[in-house]
Amino acid sequence: MLVLLDHPVPTSVELLLSGTPVLRRPALGSRPGALRGRALARDRPDVLLTRSMPTAAETAAWGAATGDRPLLVVLLDRTAGPDGARGSATRAHRPNGRRLPGTGTAGPRLRVTACPSAGAAEPPADLYARALATAERRFLAERMGPVLAGHLGTARPEAASVVLVGAGVVNLLTGLRLLRDGHRVSFYDSGPDPRSDAPWTSFGCSRGGGDARMFTLTEADGYFASPGGGPPPFAQPVKDHGWGLADLARLGPAEVSWTEDNARVPSWLARSFTEDVLRYNLASDRLWRELRHDAPELFHGVGLRKGILRIYSDQDVLEAHVARQRSLTERHFEILPADRISARHPALAAAHRAGAFVGGFEVDGFTVQVHRFLGAVADAAERAGAVFHWGRPVDGLTPGEGGAPDGISCRDGETVRADHYVLSPGAYGEALLRGTASAGLIHGMVGVWLTLPDAGRRLRNSLKITRSGHTAADANVTVTEGPDGRPFLTVGSGYGWTGADPDNLDPTQLDALYAAVDDTASSFFPDAFDAARRSGLLERSRRHCVRPWTASSLPVFETVRTAGGGLLLITGGHNTGGFAQAPVTAEAVAAALHGESHPMHFDYHPNRLRMFYGQKNARLPE
Template sequence: MKTIITTPSPDLARSDVLRDGTIDHAPDLDAAPVDRLLTQVTARGARGLILSRRPADSFLRHWSATVPGPKFLSYVTGVPRRSAPADVTEFTQADSTLTSLATALGGFERRFALQRSLPTRPGAEGRDVVLIGAGIVNLVTALYLWRDGHRVTVLDRSPAPGGAHWLRYGCTHAGDDARMVTFTEMDSYNNQDLHGTPPQYFRRPVDRQGWLATGSRPLTEREQAWIEEFERVPSWLARAYNQDIFAFTAEAFDEWTALRRELPGLFERVVLTDGILRLYGDAAHHQAALARHRAVGALARELSPAELTARFPGLAQAFESGALAGGFLVPGFTVGVHRFAHGLVSFLQERGVTFHWNAPVRRVLRDTSGTVTGFDSAVPIPDDAHVVASPGAHGHALLDGSPCEGRIQGVLGGWMRLSNERARLPCSLKVGRRGHVTEDANVTVAVDGDGRSTLIVGSGYGYVGLAGHVDEAQLDAVRLGILDTVERLFPDQAHRSASSRASDNYDFKYCVRPWTATSLGLHHTEPTARGGLFVVNGGHNTGGFAQAPAVARAVLASLTGRPHPMHALYHPERLTAFMADEAQAAAAPMEPAAYPA
């Protein structure tokens, strides 16, 4: 969307705000006569305007009459008035600093996204819902649908969990038995530094501190486009996206709290552990993270290094060696996700939800107009059922022909285990090691098959794209990075004893997480030929478990014809629609009307 900033700001030219060409800086217009301002706004077809002062209502009426589509206005001095045209959304900003300008731009984009027209629900009132995929997001969605009175069937391409080699499963069941919920669990990985440049994660291999794990395989055109889209997101927009991600996690956090109260049996025997200790390898990273968590209200308690080692003596050596510089406690909890999923499946089956394992849905059938007409499925799907697909990182065929096509690609993470019998950690950790090959690590308190206290370490980022093939050398770099984290945090760990549960006995394994270029999840809804709805949700990077209840609420809202902000803010075309500004492209700006003297 074309936007003009007239506010004088020497910082703008040194930032990335003007990089993509959709935002113009014209400080000469800030005190210009209103007819000149209107001429420029109209000539450029600008639908966003940031000024030092609120313009007169007469200007807003002419702007409304000459530039089609919704328009957005922000200023430092002035008061929003009801007399403004209906298609002009206005608000004030604190000052004219670069940060305030970025916040105003983010406000424009979010309002643009929320105002975009969304598909209406078809008239069918079917209560049958088929869920494709039995990962944790769809399992929680199944719970919400069952509670709302829907008849639910779940199909999954893999064997029943726990009965086959881990490589045969998706992210939930292939990864280890550990998931974490914090207010910042799902995050934006795009550049948020207003003076920074896009991260080169996908341009460098893992062993050179990048994320590329494809080896010598040439990237496909669609993979190249995905990486370019990741790098295209400007810092001000990444900041806005991050706020939306955090908002959905906060919604989900409240839902998790309610579920724990209303269905306590689901949280028994899952190694539920409250409180997360965040730790950092250098003082600057620690202070920056502390400020960030204060800003979003996600800080439980600050602790000095002396207090940390007194409270967590198992970390004393790591502090003494300099491997850790500081930390603080944040709200959150961890569970054994395999145990939780097993209990949830049993709970749902006992209440009439049907599960089919080894039941792939190979593709979505569409007619020549693109309308969904059915599904190529091992288990027949009723023509009039609603269908909810959570494709994970491997279900690309389910997205073909939809706006989600090619938008979810794979980023692997690795897992290791060690004993907790010596460290005796009472809560799980989140460890930041800036500049390290495995920069972020979750260390989750767990128990093995024989009831012994165990720590599960999950870490690493390895982009595998659409193909899913993992280069062994880059996978080994992830393994060595996790091993280094383990050795630095727990230098005196004894050898872990074998467990009677075979799935516990591995040295290293990985799972492939569904990722998007924007760091936003995806929520897409379209009608089917027989009056049902086809809903896609996914691409939650590291936050699928954390956000699962919010996703479930958004799915339920889609099926029952109610709005939910995720429908717009996780729309698969949110970035491209705003950058291309479809409405503006469809209608060229008109000649400005003569401005009254």
């Protein structure tokens, strides 16, 4: 995406533009007409960011140089669109209704989006950040809209056969949603049945990690800058307070490219991406509530516990998180000092005395024991007619006429065909995704788990702990129960990047990650930690899972047309939010198979970041 900025901007905005593909021509806006028209024709930008509407002659010159491509204008500091309508509505505009040179019979397609200032108190950098985000989203929609419409137009609204590859929590809830629509659903998963007692190392992320998952409105947050400034320390070893858990000698060009993609996302685009993700958390909140109402059997016996307590080691971070939470919901959040939290939750009394946290606040949300939840969803899917093929690895896509996918290839040599396919392989799908736009986008990020006893049932709510500057900076503590009803605390935390290979684990760095989570557990629950160590529970409960991460911090939703006229959909890369966004992902899949558009099809398009930078490998799907 190339933006032409035609007017002077304050220094704060100049800093904002760093790393952004913007052509700055500050003299053009004060001299609109032939000069700006020549610049538009010469530079052929995708977007004009301006304070004054282009004239018919300028638009003609721009349109003649760019052919049939839509001409996008973001108009700043206006309270009305080009036709006088107030607000930031988007309008199509054809000057004077005349045919313009080089544009065909329809004339140039001018799309104007007004981006009014929020008022004199709004910092200029905030206004331009909104304007650039508007331009990027509009550019994406204009480029991808016709392609996605063409793909969705091939879907038949009637019930069809659907093969889902991967049976983690995202695809299981997706399959259950498709069964409600009348589709014939079958699953293929390389691991054993999650309802079995197979070793935890034989499962994927959903069943292989700790028996706990959490939903709040801020799951799947963006990961772009470390507290000290700069990008996250992916290649810095965990033992040196970094996120690098891989054997660094085995990293190659794919990992270098991935980390560079993350590092160069400008601050305004990072914020825009994060806002998109959090918006889907809001949608998932509604869908989770509906699911609990419509299918209560899924939540019986799975350790459902409502309400989350967030606690912090740093007052400034606490206040910033309260402000963000308030931006997402109308609910009032009271900052609770550490002494009040300790009185309400005696399990945290020792941590309070040691000064481990300064305060916190309570938010809406819930936790479940995800292993039990997977079993409940699988049971419900089987009752509705789903067929499961456990222990059946899928190695790739079978190409059909013109190279379009025409089935999935199982490792045992069988080719499986259906009307539609939904792939959600977690961090383990690189071979399966080969040839798609999603290939290479998803890397592995290890999180580790341990369990402590809570004999006195002294923790009322599951927790989110934020320890600023700590190796295990963010930890979830979930109140759980064993098979006999005994209470436990399941602690999960850590960032351990593996690169493209989820099995590239350096044992030394993995031990360092375990040690960091041990420190969190012992700092906040010293008595329970000592009891777990003495009884052997601590060692027995240690496990890790590999989460699917993307450099952009945007999940992936890819739509591909199959050789048979159906759809192949790829979902994943949810970072730390696969469970949280599972219901809304299921809705987006169901919409696609019904031939309907869903905002996620655009927002999570795998080429979004590539298209922004104009990379050559940002090909449009056929």
